[in-house]
Amino acid sequence: MAYASLREFLQALEEAGELIQVDEEVDWYLEVGAFARRMADVSGGALLFTNVKDYGPGHRLFVNSVGTKRRFAIALGLPPETTEAEVIEAFAQRIKRGMPPKEVATGPCKEHIRHGEAVDVLAFPAPHWNEKDGGRYIGTWNSIVFRDPDSDWVNVGLYRNVVHTRNEVGILPLPAKHFVRVMKKYHDAGRAMPIAIAMGAEPILPIVAATPFEYGVNEYDMAGALRQAPLEVVRCETSDLLVPATSEIVLEGHVNPGELRDEGPFGEFTGYYGGARAPRPVVRIDCVTHRDDPILTGSFEGKPVVEDHLQGTVAYSALLKNRLDDLGLAVRGVYTDPWSLTFIVVVSLKPQFMGHTFQVASAIWSCRLGVKVNWVITVDEDIDPTNLHEVWWAISTRCKGDRDIFIKGHDYGHPLHPCLTPEERKQGIGFKVHLDACWPANWPRDDTWRPPVCDWHSFPEEVRARVLAKLERLRGGRGE
Ligand SMILES: Cc1cc2nc3c(=O)[nH]c(=O)nc-3n(C[C@H](O)[C@H](O)[C@H](O)COP(=O)(O)O)c2cc1C
Numbered sequence: 001m002a003y004a005s006l007r008e009f010l011q012a013l014e015e016a017g018e019l020i021q022v023d024e025e026v027d028w029y030l031e032v033g034a035f036a037r038r039m040a041d042v043s044g045g046a047l048l049f050t051n052v053k054d055y056g057p058g059h060r061l062f063v064n065s066v067g068t069k070r071r072f073a074i075a076l077g078l079p080p081e082t083t084e085a086e087v088i089e090a091f092a093q094r095i096k097r098g099m100p101p102k103e104v105a106t107g108p109c110k111e112h113i114r115h116g117e118a119v120d121v122l123a124f125p126a127p128h129w130n131e132k133d134g135g136r137y138i139g140t141w142n143s144i145v146f147r148d149p150d151s152d153w154v155n156v157g158l159y160r161n162v163v164h165t166r167n168e169v170g171i172l173p174l175p176a177k178h179f180v181r182v183m184k185k186y187h188d189a190g191r192a193m194p195i196a197i198a199m200g201a202e203p204i205l206p207i208v209a210a211t212p213f214e215y216g217v218n219e220y221d222m223a224g225a226l227r228q229a230p231l232e233v234v235r236c237e238t239s240d241l242l243v244p245a246t247s248e249i250v251l252e253g254h255v256n257p258g259e260l261r262d263e264g265p266f267g268e269f270t271g272y273y274g275g276a277r278a279p280r281p282v283v284r285i286d287c288v289t290h291r292d293d294p295i296l297t298g299s300f301e302g303k304p305v306v307e308d309h310l311q312g313t314v315a316y317s318a319l320l321k322n323r324l325d326d327l328g329l330a331v332r333g334v335y336t337d338p339w340s341l342t343f344i345v346v347v348s349l350k351p352q353f354m355g356h357t358f359q360v361a362s363a364i365w366s367c368r369l370g371v372k373v374n375w376v377i378t379v380d381e382d383i384d385p386t387n388l389h390e391v392w393w394a395i396s397t398r399c400k401g402d403r404d405i406f407i408k409g410h411d412y413g414h415p416l417h418p419c420l421t422p423e424e425r426k427q428g429i430g431f432k433v434h435l436d437a438c439w440p441a442n443w444p445r446d447d448t449w450r451p452p453v454c455d456w457h458s459f460p461e462e463v464r465a466r467v468l469a470k471l472e473r474l475r476g477g478r479g480e
């Protein structure tokens with residue numbers, strides 16, 4: 001089932017007991033952030049603030065939309081109790097075929113249209129999230145739309161926006177992002193880059209925006225694929241870009257060549273402040289359109305687990321699984337735990353030949369999203385990659401440190417990676433590690449080389465059945 005709007009999604013969250021509406025006054029300065037932090041720490045509900053200080057009723061703020069596995073499943077139209085592995089599998093299957101958007105004449109996002117002097121982004125309750133943030137961030141759960149000047153390719157990305165003035169916001173696209181490549185094309189041709197920042201589109205689009213699809217993949221098609229229904233879009237007022245018809249708020253603007261202004265720092269997905277204050281591109285807002293009683297959306301960043309980490313887990317695990325499948329590498333599963341920030345990926349497989357596990361690691365590093373991955377951990381197919389305890393056990397028992405760990409320095413480094421020196425972060429110099437916790441492929445499959453596993457499944461089936469039946473009687477039907 002596809003949600004036509006954010007409001008339909010809120011309704012579904014309400015029915016699932018996943019929505020907390022806060023009617024008491026809450027300060028946009030730190031209090032909103034602390035609410036979101038607290039909910040992240042207790043795996044709590046999504047937050048709808050109806051009374052933000054200086055704003056009052058009619059200017060709602062929605063935060064922490066897919067911050068738990070249950071809500072992530074609900075956003076995808078799956079039952080709340082769907083397991084994480086099933087969510088990843090559904091995501092992987094759905095994105096195999098795109099579904100183009102459908103243009104409609106108009107939509108709720110056009111209920112109010114403000115041009116020129118009437119543009120004021122601070123009409124919306126943008127939070128100052130963490131204390132050391134470099135300002136109020138209006139864009140943290142947004143969908144930023146732009147088109148490649150040389151083709152029909154439409155990209156949607158999630159890049160943060162600080163408020164500079166009533167009609168100027170900052171944007172932080174990190175170096176490997178599609179925004180940077182496309183912006184360069186416009187600017188090299190001496191042209192301004194038109195963009196549209198949609199907030200409060202239906203729930204899937206920000207997830208798509210934050211997913212690192214390959215260059216040239218039309219991300220509206222991916223939104224359609226994930227929603228399992230075409231996304232309805234309308235034309236912007238000041239450009240020919242298309243935006244989701246039911247968006248709560250749309251900021252239409254452009255990025256001029258060479259125009260930079262200081263931006264940052266910001267409490268980051270790494271769990272530390274990052275992106276030290278530095279000159280970054282500016283978006284000039286030409287027009288704002290919004291719904292009646294608009295709902296601004298926002299996402300809290302910080303130490304795991306916040307929705308950014310869940311998004312990363314689902315998207316990276318699914319995209320990497322599809323890639324390894326496409327290459328015929330036949331792995332059992334791929335998983336990056338939310339606490340690993342997608343810097344660590346675990347792959348479970350049955351090694352067929354010497355070097356198979358390294359081939360898997362190389363296949364991950366050789367695609368766009370693998371650039372960010374520092375560690376690939378390979379485990380045998382009896383290990384569930386989503387179960388960190390099993391992975392830990394495999395590393396403890398099957399990885400010989402001086403033989404099974406491959407380290408390469410002088411490689412890509414993420415600019416926000418805290419373990420790099422400030423200079424390495426600036427230059428983007430990092431490392432790769434392949435940690436192989438599989439039995440070596442050339443080892444004979446006998447009990448001397450590979451000691452038999454000693455667990456529940458190693459008991460004969462009839463013994464297990466007998467014991468289960470006895471436990472059942474013992475616990476009065478509550479046996480496991
Ligand atoms: C909550 C959240 C905030 C994000 N903020 C930024 C950001 O400020 N800058 C950035 O480059 N990427 C940010 N990302 C990651 C990008 O959205 C992600 O890399 C995405 O793939 C970018 O789109 P692109 O692949 O089309 O370039 C953020 C992701 C999430 C979930």
Ligand SMILES: [Mn+2]
Nearest residue numbers: 155156178213
């Ligand atoms: Mn993209």
